[in-house]
Amino acid sequence: MRAVNGRLAAAIQELMLSSNDRLTLADRWARLRFSIVGPLLAAPPKTGGLLALLKTPAEKSWVHPASGEPVRFGISTLERWFYAAKKADDPVRALRERSRRTAGKSKSLSARAVEILTAQYREYPNWTAQLHTDNLRAALREVEPAVPLPSYLSVRRFMKSRGMLRRSRPQRDTEGTRAARERLETLEVRSYEVEYVNALWHADFHKGSRKVVLKSGELATPLLFGAIDDRSRLVCHLQWYTNEQTQTFVHGVNQAVQRRGLPRALMTDNGAEMTAGEFTEGLARLGILHKTTLAYSPYQNGKQENLWARVEGRLMAMLRGEERLTLELLNRATQAWVEHEYHRAVHSEIGTTPLKSYLAGPNVGRECPASELVRSAFRIQVSRKQSRSDGTVPIEGQRFEIPHRYRHVETVYLRYARWDLSRVVLVDPRADTILCPIFPLDRTAIANAHRRALEDIDQEAKAQVASGMAPLMRQLLADFAATGLPPSLA
Numbered sequence: 001m002r003a004v005n006g007r008l009a010a011a012i013q014e015l016m017l018s019s020n021d022r023l024t025l026a027d028r029w030a031r032l033r034f035s036i037v038g039p040l041l042a043a044p045p046k047t048g049g050l051l052a053l054l055k056t057p058a059e060k061s062w063v064h065p066a067s068g069e070p071v072r073f074g075i076s077t078l079e080r081w082f083y084a085a086k087k088a089d090d091p092v093r094a095l096r097e098r099s100r101r102t103a104g105k106s107k108s109l110s111a112r113a114v115e116i117l118t119a120q121y122r123e124y125p126n127w128t129a130q131l132h133t134d135n136l137r138a139a140l141r142e143v144e145p146a147v148p149l150p151s152y153l154s155v156r157r158f159m160k161s162r163g164m165l166r167r168s169r170p171q172r173d174t175e176g177t178r179a180a181r182e183r184l185e186t187l188e189v190r191s192y193e194v195e196y197v198n199a200l201w202h203a204d205f206h207k208g209s210r211k212v213v214l215k216s217g218e219l220a221t222p223l224l225f226g227a228i229d230d231r232s233r234l235v236c237h238l239q240w241y242t243n244e245q246t247q248t249f250v251h252g253v254n255q256a257v258q259r260r261g262l263p264r265a266l267m268t269d270n271g272a273e274m275t276a277g278e279f280t281e282g283l284a285r286l287g288i289l290h291k292t293t294l295a296y297s298p299y300q301n302g303k304q305e306n307l308w309a310r311v312e313g314r315l316m317a318m319l320r321g322e323e324r325l326t327l328e329l330l331n332r333a334t335q336a337w338v339e340h341e342y343h344r345a346v347h348s349e350i351g352t353t354p355l356k357s358y359l360a361g362p363n364v365g366r367e368c369p370a371s372e373l374v375r376s377a378f379r380i381q382v383s384r385k386q387s388r389s390d391g392t393v394p395i396e397g398q399r400f401e402i403p404h405r406y407r408h409v410e411t412v413y414l415r416y417a418r419w420d421l422s423r424v425v426l427v428d429p430r431a432d433t434i435l436c437p438i439f440p441l442d443r444t445a446i447a448n449a450h451r452r453a454l455e456d457i458d459q460e461a462k463a464q465v466a467s468g469m470a471p472l473m474r475q476l477l478a479d480f481a482a483t484g485l486p487p488s489l490a
Helices: 002-018 025-042 050-059 075-087 111-123 129-143 152-161 175-186 246-260 277-285 298-318 327-340 354-360 371-377 443-447 471-483
Strands: 201-207 223-229 235-241 265-268 289-292 380-385 392-395 398-401 411-417 420-428 433-438
Touching: 025 050, 025 075, 050 075, 111 129, 111 152, 129 152, 201 246, 201 298, 223 246, 223 298, 235 246, 235 327, 246 277, 246 371, 277 289, 277 371, 277 380, 298 327, 380 392, 392 411
Parallel strands: 201 265, 265 289
Antiparallel strands: 201 223, 223 235, 380 411, 392 398, 411 420, 420 433
């Protein structure tokens, strides 16, 4: 009987150890206790024979479920476990550690202390537990001098049980940061994923972890532009730049849409380059909904942060031995890593590779228009009053000529990108069409007396010399003659 019970206990404990990594500590304790007293439940001892049977497991060493060290248990402990399991319908559940009735309640903190500590934490969430303890003791000395002061461990245990964790202080204490902190504390945060491929892209900049050598010989820290599809995690475009200006961000988005097509929506943060007029108007003209993260809430772009972690952990780690890292080499290595490793490696969140997920769809993307149309979309539209004296308008401190056939238009509408004044166009705002390009005023040609002939606004209208009496005057004379009044005599 003892040999059978021993083999059964060993089998139960081996099963328990094989599944320890999937169980909580309370479950592991319950499995251990059941492996000890379970054989006694399978073969109940006769009256008065329990203590004799408990001597064998009491002398044996067992594996501690938390530390893994050998541990022994007394006969009285084993007896208590045996009767607890015998009386229960579910013996394993009965052998679990029961939480104390006072769990979550602080014996050392009075109601007044809890009130002061709670208010103190709301006002100073960035304080350490020690600083909260010191200030709480000082406050309690004034309001409750006769009550014993709580210890640091009691205060720390209470704060931890209530979720009063230390929160970093924002760099700027503004209304936006306070609203973001309150929203994070009062609303739950959950991960999300859209239903369709190309329904939502994420785009952002990432500061590189090491410097590169530029063609000028200078060292600079590059910035990585990245656009990623929300559903498939496919990288739409990755490219390193030397700045994070609007021109750079627009160039990155242009490359992304020409590689993967037009998405339905694009999510960015609230940076200046992401909210500039050229970028927002360009997205509107291409039919892409611009979504921005809530102020001071970068966790909404978590998929982008996961991509940056992979870039640093894989790509940059493999380039660590390259002493003379240039921007060109970094971009070539990035494209090779994205296409041949990242897109072909199984992503733990989606259970497949980003490339397979992207191709499997379903896809709601649209075909990208011609490159010139995409570039021309990212321009701001402004109105200017045309100068009647020379037919010019001011743009970014320069004078541009309006064609003479439009000299009769008082207010003209122009489109241009502030970083490229060589592509300024005149538009018709009602039809939303481009009329013609315009160019800077050539002051040298005017100084040399070169003049162009004016174009007629109406080709059929020709200037003629007035002849005869005006029709209105003839009518007035006829009406006066019909009255019968005598004309004035000289």
